[in-house]
Amino acid sequence: MASQVNPPRGMRDFLPADKAKREHAFSVIKRVYRDHGFDEIETPVVEDHARLHAGLGGDNEKLSFSILKRGLGAEALAAAAEGGDAEQLADLGLRFDLTVPLSRFYASHRAELPPVFRSIQMGPVWRAERPQKGRYRQFVQVDIDVIGEAGLLAEVELLSATSRVFAELGLTGCVFRVNDRRILFGLLDHCGFAPETHDRALIIVDKLDKIGAEGVVGELRELDPEAAERLGAVLTEVEPRLAGDGIPLTAEAISAILPEGAAAEGVANLAEIGAALEGSLPEGVELRFDPTLVRGMGYYTGTIFEVAHPGSGSSVGGGGRYDGMIGRFLGQDVPAVGSSIGFERIVDLIELPASTGPEAVALVHDADAAPADLAALKTALVARGHRVRLERRQKNMKTLLARVAEQGFTRFANVRAGERDVDALELRELSA
RNA sequence: GUGGCUAUAGCUCAGUCGGUAGAGCACCGGCUUGUGGUGCCGGUGGUCGCGGGUUCAAGUCCCGUUAGCCACCCCA
DSSP states (O other), rough: OOOGGSSSOOOOOHHHHHHHHHHHHHHHHHHHHTTTTTOOOOOOEEEEHHHTSSOOOOGGGGGGEEETTTOOOOOOHHHHHHHHHHGGGEEEOOOOOSHHHHHHHHHHHGGGGSSSSEEEEEEEEEOOOOTTTBBBSSEEEEEEEEEEESSHHHHHHHHHHHHHHHHHOOOOOOEEEEEEEHHHHHHHHHHTGGGHHHHHHHHTTTTHHHHHHHHHHHHHHTTTTHHHHHHHHHHHHHHHOOOOOOOESSSSHHHHHSSTOOOOHHHHHHHHHHHHTTSSTTTTTTEEEEOOOOOOOTTTTTTEEEEEOOOOOOOEEEEEEEEHHHHHHHHHHHOEEEEEEEHHHHHOOOOOOOOOOEEEEEEEEEEEEEEEHHHHHHHHHHTTEEEEEEEOSOOHHHHHHHHHHHHOOOOEEEEETTTTOOOGGOOOEOOO
16 A cells, blocks of 8 residues: 555545535535625635634634744754744644634725625635544635624524525535524523633533533532532423424524523524524525534624534534624724535535536547547537547447446547548447 | 554455465456457456564564544534
């Protein structure tokens, strides 16, 4: 095995069939988002090391790849080694998400952008994680964001566009689990958790689907036994509902499951979003309230959501409102909501639809056919709208024809040496 | 970062109790077929992931290492 020629760990090469499927998904996503009024932008794949480590990326910061400064000499290396500070060797890093770069982009170009800016970003990001199924060290993210809209219209636009993407890709059965950070914090307050325990409490609540209500309460007791019991009463009621059909995103259903008077602001927000989206969601997409949805990123301030699909063990998308983040770069708070699609994970779920374009033709020619004749025949067929592939005749026709059929060719013609008339070619059916 | 499984020909895989490696497919050649999707015969191709160790002898047993897969953590 020539392992030396494999791509770097956790990164992949894509063969033509893989690439075709990825491009299909890519084009569907881009078209739907553009149709919904979002504009595509692009930023560099590297950012300042300091900006990537400004505390906005959560755990992802620790997983970022750093780029060595150019022209480092022996003295600089020695100084860094002596100081024990590898950081001073790197001034740039590969981006680990698209949200930090977008915030920088917006702060930089605000004057040239509309008051409410709707962006599309599609590109690779890097994380130095241990690779496994559905998890890579280089992967593509597709983000849309609405910047400058404080009202929930932003959430509504985001969710309706994103749900349409899943529908157009043929991914039925998607469930959007929605929550609001204010509901989470309101609930913790209401149960009596001290503010300084909130972050730790949320991490525990996030495990509900893995360790169950009892497990969560057990861990929460270490923070505050009494508050843990109060929250446990809520979770015990919530848990079976989540396992069943879920909780609809309506004012009645949300209020019914939460303690009276807890997190009114967040409840109203979600209820309005649910009402606004009713009737405009595509078929096969469900909207559900999930009070245990947390999401890891610390920068979320309001609505948060995650997309689940029965064919994938992990989420295929997610996002939320992060009103404080751009202010970190701009010095002035700008409201923002973002949605990210797990491109690699949905590519694994979709099928490439059969081509509906003009027939693709393989010209199987004798070895002694003149290049000039072949070029002329090929050009003539291309001009007629065909996709054309030249294949030199080989001993095993069966293998050759099976291969071109697999590559999407639907017809083939035998070309003998001296053949120059494209109309004389017999285009025969190629069954896959 | 933690743990488990795996690694043999270009591909998919056999290889028993340790005795220096095999099949199918692909590829090449000859014949067959003859306007071509057939069949037969033969051939090329492997530092058994890499490095150590045990042994008279290691693909096989042991240790390390690298990579892949899987679970955890976290995430998309």
